[in-house]
Amino acid sequence: MNRPSGGTIAVIIALIFVVASAIVSVGIILHGVHGLSEDSKATLSEELFGTKQEETVTTSTTRATTTKTTTTKTTPSKKTTTEKTTTKKSTTGKPAAKKTTTEKATTKKTTKKTTAQKADGSKVIYLTFDDGPGPYTDKLLGILEKYDVKATFFVTNVSPQYQGCIAKEYRAGHAVAIHTFSHDYSAIYKSEAAYWRDFNRMNEVIRKQTGHITTLFRFPGGSSNTVSRRYNDGIMHRLVKQARQKGLTYVDWNVYDGDAGETTSSKQVYKNIVRGVKKQKKSVVLCHDVKPYTVNAMEPTIQWCLEHGYTFKVLRPDGFTVHHDVNN
DSSP: OOOOOHHHHHHHHHHHHHHHHHHHHHHHHHHHHHTSOHHHHHHHHHHHHTHHHHHHHHHHHHHHHHHHHHHHHHHHHHHHHHHHHHHHHHHHTHHHHHHHHHHHHHHHHHHHHHHHHTOOSSSEEEEEEESOOOTTHHHHHHHHHHTTOOOEEEEOSSSGGGTHHHHHHHHTTOEEEEOOSSOOHHHHTSOHHHHHHHHHHHHHHHHHHHSOOOSEEOOTTOTTOSGGGGTSTTHHHHHHHHHHHTTOEEOOOSEEOSTTTTOOOHHHHHHHHHHHHTTOSEEEEEEETTOHHHHHHHHHHHHHHHHTTOEEOOOOTTSOOOOOOOOO
16 A cells, blocks of 8 residues: 655645635634624625525515505595595585575576566556455555555554554555445445545545545445445445546456455465456456455465566556446
């Protein structure tokens, strides 16, 4: 067996030293790796392991992105919900419904106004009220004022506590005329003198309330009444003739609302007036302001008349009049 030469031994020792140095270096490196920060590890890992570590970082980034995406998704979701709620509220349309209702009401009101403006004066109504003033006259005046309608009141002194309403009627632009002072058929139709005495007493009441007397009047029961025959045969013919001689104007009617015994229904009063005025170009409507159901019927009656192109006027001594056939 040949012994290794001195050169060979030197080479072997050198190799052993190199290997030992390498082992020590690796140990130092591994120890240092444990002491590095996470960022340093990542850097070192990238340098040492390259591709494999890059895959890990990509995965981590992907997770972070996923999380971020999820968060981002949640935010639009809330926004979408809000938008949905808003849309739902808009679909429900409560505010729109209110607006529609308002527009509808306005249209209705405008229609009424437009229809009333179309009145050309060819269809005229003279609303007349007998036997008052009474407890319902003030309410009636309020209704007439609301619609700017003028009427003619054939007044009495049956309820003297309401005399003040005569002044209100006059100041409001209504016509005030005589019906009777006492409204007692047996007294006023007893004789012509008795009738004119009653007439003059009522004219004095009117003068005190308005400052003026009137030449316009209506016979109790109308000029066609036959009740007067019980007290004086033929008196109505004589009174009619005397009225003309005195320069007085009496007015009967051509539309009757039925409130003097035929009905106590406001609805029926309304129907009677509407039915009656449809048949006339100029209607003198007989009503009584001492009847509550008549006063209650006035607002719908006036509304209907205005909507259908009627014009309201007051009677005047030198104006339109209606006369019945005299039956006594």
